[in-house]
């Protein structure tokens with residue numbers, strides 16, 4: 001189609017594959033260029049989904065034929081690539097987090113906020129249809145005033161120790177999604193109280209990190225947001241949101257591949273485990289995330305998280321880390 005947006009993809013690892021799939025399944029986008037420093041990865045992805053492969057991501061910024069770049073390379077590359085996209089005038093959708101270092105984020109902050117080039121952050125969970133429906137109904141007043149938001153997020157199993165060693169810790173690596181979800185419902189957070197726990201993994205403890213967390217956030221209207229995380233869950237990827245208000249409650253439960261229940265002499269209401277991990281559970285959200293960013297490129301109203309949203313998620317993650325380490329509540333209103 002003549003009016004399709006030509007997309008350049010940087011990084012063809014786990015999440016790069018998801019984005020490639022979203023691009024080819026969207027009628028308004030086509031995968032035009034694919035890059036990965038691991039050239040074979042770029043070539044395989046281009047072969048499967050289309051586009052020209054290169055081992056040099058810089059070629060995407062100078063080619064002059066891209067309408068949108070998706071940054072799906074490791075976190076340490078994000079700041080640099082966002083800046084290149086701004087300089088080249090190409091809209092960029094960048095995976096979360098922007099960076100693990102707030103000083104690095106702040107060096108680009110002014111430029112990122114001043115530019116007219118659309119920059120989006122990949123907090124895909126905003127676009128999960130179930131969580132989005134809870135939020136729309138909260139905004140529509142279905143539960144009166146929002147008083148409490150409960151976010152449960154448990155991974156099926158910890159990532160490798162090598163990954164965890166450079167992940168920035170559980171609050172910056174895992175809870176960061178939940179901080180963005182919290183801000184989606186309660187845009188202004190004023191304080192963070194967090195605790196970290198070492199319940200099952202001596203490897204994670206050895207890294208000075210936690211395998212479970214509890215975070216309480218206070219909103220500017222005195223809303224309470226409670227986040228609980230674990231790095232493991234024997235029954236699958238556990239992702240739930242509950243909004244409690246003055247006139248009721250809205251809840252988004254976990255998803256299984258089937259709603260058929262199994263009854264025997266030993267069990268009732270049994271269903272298969274929850275969808276295994278983010279690739280399955282959030283596939284719709286990644287497609288919707290792209291759709292939402294296309295709206296931003298076209299100048300339409302869009303909920304795509306901004307650079308500033310990405311920065312605030314990191315501010316909250318840093319505050320949670322500090323709170324867990326010092327046993328104090330951290331004020332974030334002026335940060």
Ligand SMILES: NC(=O)c1ccc[n+]([C@@H]2O[C@H](COP(=O)([O-])OP(=O)(O)OC[C@H]3O[C@@H](n4cnc5c(N)ncnc54)[C@H](O)[C@@H]3O)[C@@H](O)[C@H]2O)c1
Nearest residue numbers: 011012013014015036037038057072073074075077095096
């Ligand atoms: N939104 C989500 O649900 C979600 C899920 C997973 C990962 N992520 C984020 O996505 C990013 C990538 O994670 P992943 O799990 O896909 O990692 P990965 O290691 O599976 O893939 C990263 C790919 O980028 C390539 N690469 C490395 N340096 C590069 C560079 N300078 N230019 C181009 N390519 C380069 C690597 O060769 C690799 O193929 C991380 O920032 C991570 O936090 C987000």
